Amino acid sequence: MSGETRISPLRRAWLAALALLVLAFLVLPVFIVLPMSFSDSQYLEFPPRAWSLRWYRAYLGSSDWMAATRVSLLAALLTTALATPLGLAAAWGLHRAGGRTARLIRTALVAPLVVPVIILAIGVFYLYVRLGLVNTLSGLVLAHTALALPFVLVLIDAGLRRIDLDQERVARSLGAPPLRAFATVVLPQLEPSLVAAALLAFVTSLDEVVVALFVSGGPMATLTRRMFTGLRDQVDPTIAAISSLLILLSVGLLGLAQLLLRRR
Amino acid sequence: MNPVPTAPEAVPALAPAAAEETAAALARDARRERRAALALALPALLLVGLVALLPTLWLFGLSLVEGESLSLAHYRRLIEEESYRRIFWTTFEIAAVVTLLAAVLGYPLAYWLSRLSEPWAGLGLVLVLVPFWTSLLVRTYAWLVLLQRRGLVNQWLLALGLIEEPLRLVHNWTGTVIGMLHILLPFLVLPTYASLKAIDPAYPAAAASLGASPVKAFWTVLFPLSLPGLLAGCLLVFVLALGFYVTPAILGGGRVLMVAMKVQENAGLYLDWGAASALAVVLLLATLVIFALLARLVPIERLLVGRS
Numbered sequence: 001m002s003g004e005t006r007i008s009p010l011r012r013a014w015l016a017a018l019a020l021l022v023l024a025f026l027v028l029p030v031f032i033v034l035p036m037s038f039s040d041s042q043y044l045e046f047p048p049r050a051w052s053l054r055w056y057r058a059y060l061g062s063s064d065w066m067a068a069t070r071v072s073l074l075a076a077l078l079t080t081a082l083a084t085p086l087g088l089a090a091a092w093g094l095h096r097a098g099g100r101t102a103r104l105i106r107t108a109l110v111a112p113l114v115v116p117v118i119i120l121a122i123g124v125f126y127l128y129v130r131l132g133l134v135n136t137l138s139g140l141v142l143a144h145t146a147l148a149l150p151f152v153l154v155l156i157d158a159g160l161r162r163i164d165l166d167q168e169r170v171a172r173s174l175g176a177p178p179l180r181a182f183a184t185v186v187l188p189q190l191e192p193s194l195v196a197a198a199l200l201a202f203v204t205s206l207d208e209v210v211v212a213l214f215v216s217g218g219p220m221a222t223l224t225r226r227m228f229t230g231l232r233d234q235v236d237p238t239i240a241a242i243s244s245l246l247i248l249l250s251v252g253l254l255g256l257a258q259l260l261l262r263r264r
Numbered sequence: 265m266n267p268v269p270t271a272p273e274a275v276p277a278l279a280p281a282a283a284e285e286t287a288a289a290l291a292r293d294a295r296r297e298r299r300a301a302l303a304l305a306l307p308a309l310l311l312v313g314l315v316a317l318l319p320t321l322w323l324f325g326l327s328l329v330e331g332e333s334l335s336l337a338h339y340r341r342l343i344e345e346e347s348y349r350r351i352f353w354t355t356f357e358i359a360a361v362v363t364l365l366a367a368v369l370g371y372p373l374a375y376w377l378s379r380l381s382e383p384w385a386g387l388g389l390v391l392v393l394v395p396f397w398t399s400l401l402v403r404t405y406a407w408l409v410l411l412q413r414r415g416l417v418n419q420w421l422l423a424l425g426l427i428e429e430p431l432r433l434v435h436n437w438t439g440t441v442i443g444m445l446h447i448l449l450p451f452l453v454l455p456t457y458a459s460l461k462a463i464d465p466a467y468p469a470a471a472a473s474l475g476a477s478p479v480k481a482f483w484t485v486l487f488p489l490s491l492p493g494l495l496a497g498c499l500l501v502f503v504l505a506l507g508f509y510v511t512p513a514i515l516g517g518g519r520v521l522m523v524a525m526k527v528q529e530n531a532g533l534y535l536d537w538g539a540a541s542a543l544a545v546v547l548l549l550a551t552l553v554i555f556a557l558l559a560r561l562v563p564i565e566r567l568l569v570g571r572s
Contacts, residue, residue, distance in 0.1 A: 011478075019376035022369045023388065026395050026449060029406040032416065036409065044409050046416050086308040093304025096297075105305050112316045113568045114555045116507025118524040119544045122531040123319025126326075146315040149308055154569045178300075200569075207399035209510050214532060224401050231401075231514050235408055243402040254397040 030247060037240035044237050055241035065226065065242070071216070072206055072223040075137060079144040079205035084198045086145070087152030088190075092182065095160045110150040117210045120147070125214040135217045143211045148201035155200065155261075159193025160186075196257035203250050320548070327541035338542035348526075348543075355522045358437070358512070359505035362444045366452040366501045369445075371494060374456035389457070396450045404511045407443045408434060411515075435517025443515040444505055451504060452497035455562055459493025460486070496561040503554040507547060523547050 032046055037055055039048035059065050090109060094102040112120060124143045125134065133139030163186060171181040187194075212222040223242065230236050330337040342348045377388045395403060410416045411434035418430040433439055463486060471481035509524035516522075523543060530540035558564050 015376055019373045022373040023391050027391050030395050030398050033406045043414055090305035090308035093301045096301035105309055109312050116547055116551055118509045118527050119548055120316055123323055127319045142315050146312050149312055151569055154565050209401050243405050246402050247398050251397050
């Protein structure tokens with residue numbers, strides 16, 4: 001852009017400074033929690049005057065936190081195991097069928113993306129009270145699956161659009177049954193999208209707060225639910241340790257998903 | 265397997281009946297195949313329908329019932345009661361302020377990123393995405409720690425001599441706005457960046473070669489062309505802000521009451537389903553109207569799945 005090279009250096013420096021400040025505003029709060037979680041003090045200083053693993057020990061030594069962690073991990077795994085195949089089947093079916101009905105079904109399936117989560121949460125709560133599913137693992141997993149499905153559907157659908165589906169038609173015209181044609185021709189090419197979708201489903205469930213607040217409680221309380229309740233009362237530094245672990249896990253998994261999607 | 269007809273006149277002799285039959289069979293096959301394909305989406309539709317869509321419709325019904333009869337009493341209360349009017353105003357005000365701040369801070373960042381060359385632009389985008397990838401609760405917690413009385417922000421401001429007393433930055437309106445801005449900013453930066461990137465570099469170059477100063481070229485050429493992205497980002501930030509629950513609940517410290525928090529209170533605490541559902545319906549309708557506008561500007565699905 002030859003025209004823009006004439007912007008005065010002063011103005012360009014101002015722009016860069018402002019942009020870097022905004023970037024710092026976005027990134028620093030996330031990562032400043034990591035060193036702070038190793039602080040020895042109750043008040044979480046930065047930089048910590050004395051380093052310790054005190055809050056990690058508090059987390060690992062608490063049976064309440066450990067139980068909540070188990071619930072969260074289990075719910076996230078089951079949500080992934082349910083949302084990925086359901087989303088895959090739906091994405092493939094809708095892609096193959098095409099037409100108005102398919103578009104309508106697709107809209108219904110992605111609707112949870114635009115509905116404010118508090119509305120989904122009280123709706124699910126209202127339903128679960130009647131079905132006796134409040135504070136059960138299956139109830140939590142079903143609700144989280146509904147939240148994760150749109151993500152899975154959209155990612156896999158984007159993957160399908162990049163594949164030449166004539167290959168599948170060729171396989172079938174050569175006599176392969178539909179399932180076999182899908183499994184041997186389409187699925188291998190879909191793998192990166194599928195893994196990324198599964199990772200996203202896992203993180204969606206793991207990080208979810210609002211629905212868990214309504215339908216997970218007592219021994220079935222999730223990690224995020226316990227953190228939320230803890231945060232409203234006081235700033236427990238143990239939460240800094242848990243937050244750090246969650247940051248590493250989410251950034252790691254979603255970074256991996258991003259890499260998989262980009263490598264194609 | 266049939267012998268290939270050698271004489272051309274053999275085809276028309278066979279054609280009418282057989283061709284019709286074949287066509288009908290093919291159409292039947294195609295229909296069967298389509299139905300089978302649609303059936304694959306059924307389990308997912310069943311689950312989302314049961315857990316997400318049906319209860320939402322149910323709320324519509326609940327909001328219209330008072331005692332045993334149909335009534336608009338719950339909606340009338342939303343209009344007449346001073347406390348509800350205040351909640352609507354707080355929600356709107358916070359959403360508007362967050363949107364404005366996001367535009368003012370996000371546009372320069374998007375513009376700067378759009379002019380960087382690789383690999384810096386890619387690195388910058390990853391830095392915008394990283395907070396996007398961390399849990400909303402964790403980020404809200406981070407702000408609670410940073411903004412508290414003895415927190416880092418107050419320490420720095422004191423050390424720089426900008427203030428003499430620690431400021432009250434959290435458990436109030438200010439903390440809520442800062443926390444929400446942090447979470448929503450990427451939703452503005454990403455579409456704005458995309459629309460700036462899509463502008464043909466020949467346009468600003470042409471403006472410059474015709475004698476426009478860089479500032480004039482920006483305001484008359486680049487900025488208007490990037491408006492759809494900026495507008496989409498603003499609408500997205502605004503609509504997402506309307507439904508926020510976790511961040512105001514934690515950083516507002518009970519002093520900031522937004523619509524979603526009142527919905528939670530009515531449903532979870534008072535079990536007042538009439539009031540909760542009427543409020544939820546108003547929130548949902550406002551959300552859907554804005555998303556409908558948004559869908560005309562950009563493919564919203566891609567933006568919302570942007571975490572990956």
